[in-house]
Amino acid sequence: MADIYDLLVVGGGPGGLAAGIYGSRSRLKTAVIEKARPGGQAATTEELANYPGFFDGSTGPGLMEKFRAHAEFFGTEILRGNIVEMDLSGAVKKLVAKDGTEYLAHAVVLAPGAEPRSLNIPGERRLRGKGVSYCATCDADFFEDLDVVVVGNGDAAIEEAEYLTKFAENVTIIVIHEEGVLDCNKASAERAFKNPKLHFVWNSVLEEIVGDELVELVRVRNIRTNEITELETNGVFFFVGTVPRTDFLKGHVALNEQGYIITNEMMETDVPGVYAVGDARVKYLRQVVTAAADGAVAAVAAEKYLAEMEAFREQVLEADKPVLLLFWAPQVEESISAIGALEAAVADNENVQIAKMDTYRNRKIAGRYQVKACPTLLLFRNGEEVGRLEGVFTTEQVSELLK
């Protein structure tokens, strides 16, 4: 049988690698499964200048190489695999790669990130790789001394357009807003307006990309006048946002309408022991720094979950005697006195063991057994619940339960 990991991370972008760093550093047996090369989207941009501490001369691929080395330094295994199937429901989670390899883990972090959105403009699909591109670092070289069009005007679009001016002769940005309005940050906008190789077409959208074997021209529509203009160009770069890569998760974890994974502040999904981080989850800001932060939170939350599960397994499920498990909480007075009643009931009874769990710190297990009152006493035999007392109880009631 395959090894069981403590923590398996799906996706080796900044979110997944940060989870790997935190997981392996706290001595969890951790692996990151990545279908391509570690680094994710962040490794596809040269222009990465807002990760704290990295600004002069650092690049996306450079920073991601450091993330990878850092994770491996603490013992994270980086495995090559494309996860397509899974069973997350049990205590041991199973992930299945496209080539059939199965991976097992007690906890899973989903970090599949996002991919460029396509607009499905006529010609876009057909001319992909023939002038239509979604990755400036991949393809900029081809456009040395040529003309390109950029679609989009957010941070990524303006920064990538600027990068393209190092290669292309003219870079024309098609902007849907009125003159002077860009969605990107102010510093990038100011720099862009000063760049003599950058040109803007305002109030406009791309209608069509035309070309026989390579891109030859684009048709641009002015949304105010509906007038269509043709613009000769050799390439079209799209930076119009991203879509989450979560198709393979449908039916396994809760997603919102747009396909983003729903989590709480601890990065927990709706499945116990399964976490989600980075661009693929519902969140406000999708950046390297927030992906990395998510990874840290998820790994720490997973570590707590694993400790809780392990204690429960050892003390309750795998005990060789019947176990009386008390859910209590130091802040609930009645539950503290319940400890006394419980201990008195089993004082001379060597055939039963006692275990105690703080209801609020062990919410997973409390939830699994639908513990609603505090205190609640559960009786387990051979790992199965066979009886319970809800709310305050007496020593006699415990003796009765044991019969």
Place this chain on the structure above:
Amino acid sequence: MIAVDKENFEAEVLQAEGLVFVDFWSPKCEPCMALLPEVEAFAEKNAGRAKFCKLDAAANKRLSIAQKVMGLPAFVFYKNGEKVFTFDKESIDMPAVQAKLDELA
């Protein structure tokens, strides 16, 4: 795999008889670098069934553009010097590439 460039592309690919596979890549293209080990394993496994070449497209831009490749990575199959099939970044999937080779070889 044979490294091809503007000097030998004509002889190794366009004048070659039979099936030729060309991996258009560049050292700056992260997805290309990620694929490299798989491409090499693919070439090794199918040795003798086709000629396997790789072209650094960044260093041989004009040649790539003349071959209508302006996006990386790209895998192109040539048969008797004629381009017969292209996989682009989106469509590259090693099992599909293998199936294509089986069909063409």
